[in-house]
Amino acid sequence: MRISDLKAFVILGDLGAFHAAADELNITQPALSRRIQKLEETLGVPLFTRTTRQVHLTAAGREFLERARKIVMETEESVASLRNATSYRRELIRIGCLPSLGLKLIPEALASLRVSHPFVAFRILDMNAIELVTEVARGTLDVGIGMLTSANPEVEFELLYKEPLGVVCNREHPVAGQDDLRWRELAAYPMASNIEQSGNWLKIQRAMDDEHIHLNWFHQIHSILGAFMTVRKGDGLAVVPRCAVEALCIPDLVYRDVSEPRIYRDIGILTPKSSLRPGYVRAFIERLRLQMTDE
The missing domain is CATH 3.40.190.10 (Periplasmic binding protein-like II)
Structure with missing residues (x-):
């Protein structure tokens, strides 16, 4: 079944006359008649009843018309989109x-x-x-x-490089002004942890397990933005990479490196x-x- 045959059927069904449909398609009336005949043979049902001047859709033709129209429109839209993509996005x-x-x-x-x-x-x-x-x-x-x-x-x-993981908190937090932080000293503060496993989360967990450090994983987040929402005005901490704080430049948040152990991600x-x-x-x-x- 060819798209050209379906298109001929749709146009003939809309116009109801072979001469008008042939002009619209820019083909001869015999060529249009062959397309319709081929489509009817493929489907195994008559789509039109014919008179000397007009054609009328059969019950099967009326039922099939809108389906065929949708197929033709979607195909032509897809071809146009592909041609446009080929022209402008190689x-x-x-x-x-x-x-x-x-x-x-x-x-x-x-x-x-x-x-x-x-x-x-x-x-x-x-x-x-x-x-x-x-x-x-x-x-x-x-x-x-x-x-x-x-x-x-x-x-x-x-x-490419190694990047440290530290904590972020608001500027009024007790650790915001400290430069020499250690992970054990942070156990008293509520910490934000990932709901799902992530690369950062795995790094942190392995490092804490190796040092037998138990942080207070209190809040649950899904992303870096979630971490910032949690700690921006509260008393919590979130473990984040330094670049996340630098990229977003949120003025009331402070990033601090933490040692013992120093945690890096590759x-x-x-x-x-x-x-x-x-x-x-x-x-x-x-x-x-x-x-x-x-x-």
Whole structure:
């Protein structure tokens, strides 16, 4: 069943005359008649009753008309969209990142790529570190920016830098003015923890377990923004990477490093191991490398 036959049926059903429908389609009346005949043979039912001047839809034709119209419209819209995409967006780079890293690393790299590869479009997805590794391994992302939470044979990881994890609190909090904080000293304060597992959460838990430190995990959050909401006006603390506080610049929040143990997360580039990297993907990765060299 061809779309051209369905389109001929829809137009003939709307206009009710072979000559008018043939003119609309810019084909001859015999050609239009062959299209309708072929469609009727495919469906196994007559779609029209014919007179010398007009045609009328049969009961089956009336029932099928709106379905055929929808198929024709959706197909033509899809073709138009594809042609438009081919004209203006030749390629697509699929990027996944930790939300806390997005504002720090992505804008300059994307701006550079727009200059060198103006026909490349961006798809940017923010996700936690565990999801990031999974999606890169599946090949649904061209580049991931984040942490390698566990070894995966389908993922290559290139370290960019190490970033400390500390605590954030409001400016009136007792620890806001302290420079030499230790994790054991924070056990008295309500802490915000992730509802779901994340790369940061795993790092923190392992470090606390190794040192036999028991923090007061009191509040539950789903994201960095949730952490900031929880502690901005209250007496709680949230463990966050330094870049998250720097990127959002919330004036009444303070970030403090914490030691014993000092906790770092490894930030790097994740790519699918088995995939061939197009030039625009290699250019984006190189820009990320240069960005870290310049800092």
